[in-house]
Amino acid sequence: MTQHSESRAPTENRVTLSVDAMGGDSGPAAVVEGCAKSAEKNAEIAFILHGDEGVLHGLVAQYPGLTGRCTIRNASGVVTMHEKPSAVLRNGKDTSMWSCIEAVRAGEATVAVSCGNTGALMAVSMIRLRKLPGVARPAIACLWPSRGRHGFSTMLDVGADVKADPDDLLQYALMGAAYFRNGFGEQRPRVGLLNVGTEENKGRTEYKAAYDLIEAAAELGRYEFVGFVEGGDIPTDRVDVVVTDGFTGNIALKTGEGTASLIRDFLREELKRGWLSQLGALLAMQALKRLQKRIDPRRVNGGVFLGLNGTVVKSHGSADATGVSAAIKLAFQLAQSGFTERMAHRLASVAEGRAQAAAEAAQTKPEGQTAP
């Protein structure tokens, strides 16, 4: 692995992001263009780009805005979309994805960005960055366009693990609240637990246990617990952080995306039928563009891996430059706010609070009953 600096190293007060330039469906050109778009809007960003040195030099040279702000790390291997995570763990040390995570592990950057294969990215991140102390299951959080005051809600887990027990769901609540607080400056995010009804006695039994844990930790976790929420509540102003297991969350996310895409297609079809509709569509073009922007999956493109020693922003594999730039913007906000450290601190203080409460409860028991 060779190291090479473009012109000069990033200046001191810049925030450096580690970016995997390969592995996305649109190739390194889209990734570098996305970096250039972000660099143009934000003077404080610098990049470490991982991938084929020759290719990346050529691409970076096309954008004067990137001069002096990109370090290129050569990596000859690329993780493909269908490669198995276990195979990447065994044979993937020469890949751009591995190199990208390695830079976070080495402390050169606090946040990594990749468009690559989600399973492999999670596996490499888990092995190299390791889980935060006390975290059993890291999670992937997504953003969701909503009627809420910030225009987005977040949901987790959307696919890191198909299972979650009540303790995991509590940690998702804490991590999700920390993410929303740092991403949107919301001091006390509203957390809801996804279920099939909003009544306390509804749904699966393990959800009732999670309900109690999340409710009890609200003060220490600095969030407001709004109780159970339903699928229809995700894009409303009722909730900022939707907590669920990775199986349900992934299906909800993809169902939402599929529905949005269906409606977009239907709208397009209907506006093409008849000259009056076509003329109407032409006049309403700006409105339709604004709508498109509000529900554009590329804008909410950054799924974030939470619960590791370092934050990893996973962009859609099919992301174009706009999508990559959105993921980079999110990564920058999280890196700048010192998000990983703050979240680790929050998780530790809640764990300490729970241990203390348990110890106090044990002390107040009559003698001879302290041990279970």
Place this chain on the structure above:
Amino acid sequence: MTQHSESRAPTENRVTLSVDAMGGDSGPAAVVEGCAKSAEKNAEIAFILHGDEGVLHGLVAQYPGLTGRCTIRNASGVVTMHEKPSAVLRNGKDTSMWSCIEAVRAGEATVAVSCGNTGALMAVSMIRLRKLPGVARPAIACLWPSRGRHGFSTMLDVGADVKADPDDLLQYALMGAAYFRNGFGEQRPRVGLLNVGTEENKGRTEYKAAYDLIEAAAELGRYEFVGFVEGGDIPTDRVDVVVTDGFTGNIALKTGEGTASLIRDFLREELKRGWLSQLGALLAMQALKRLQKRIDPRRVNGGVFLGLNGTVVKSHGSADATGVSAAIKLAFQLAQSGFTERMAHRLASVAEGRAQAAAEAAQTKPEGQTAP
């Protein structure tokens, strides 16, 4: 419970539906109006209406089209939206819901329609109609607007039970395929199992067992098994019947509805901003109305309870006359095709086929190994 016929009894070749006129959010006026809409379009429908006799007589009298096609069954009680199913089972014998199901049990109608409380309706249906032989968990199937050739896909279970084991999922596949075949005249519906990835080794382990069962029963069940599908596939031309447990299905359904409603609101907001957009919206009014119709939840309003001795169509609690009429149309199609009997026959033949295959497998084993 008194019985009263309007003018004359339904004629012989009419299909009689049992309709709970009370319990919906919009009250009996919307239900009777919905019946009148359906009666106007379809000369073959007749109704048994359950509810407050005095109120219903007054409402039915407003629609000349209902003359001679409604039998009114007096029921003084009404199941409210928040009543617990257990309470309804204990004290609900005088309610319109109970009376509505009772008419199916007595064979006066083969399909019931209600806008009432889903949990109570399922409980009363289960207790009074009983499960079909061999069915462990009845399911609720919903319709979903899609790009498929019939304009809809169906998904089940969307909320009858939060759990489902592989055998239940197989039965959902059989029941869903029978429903789609009878509802849309599709001889060999495509069945998919909802999961977090389409690769065979992905997702929860119980889903792999269900995959094998559903694949093996495809021939006997007269469907094509397309394997695992993701949330994004539900509204596509890849699949007609999406099989899942009631927890995941309910969350997917409500997430889809919530997303559609969000986009509708965003579109409306954007089209109101600026006179050019307003003019454009005016010109494109017909296109926007067609879009609205294609994604209107009222048109896909009928959730159907499958797996009982009799079919129950559950309309949204908030359904207006258009919604009620859509549910009645669906109920009519199912009643006319003799759906319940056909589905029972299909379930029995697959159970028989499985038993036979098991017996043959046992016989081919070497001696001394026939018993497990």
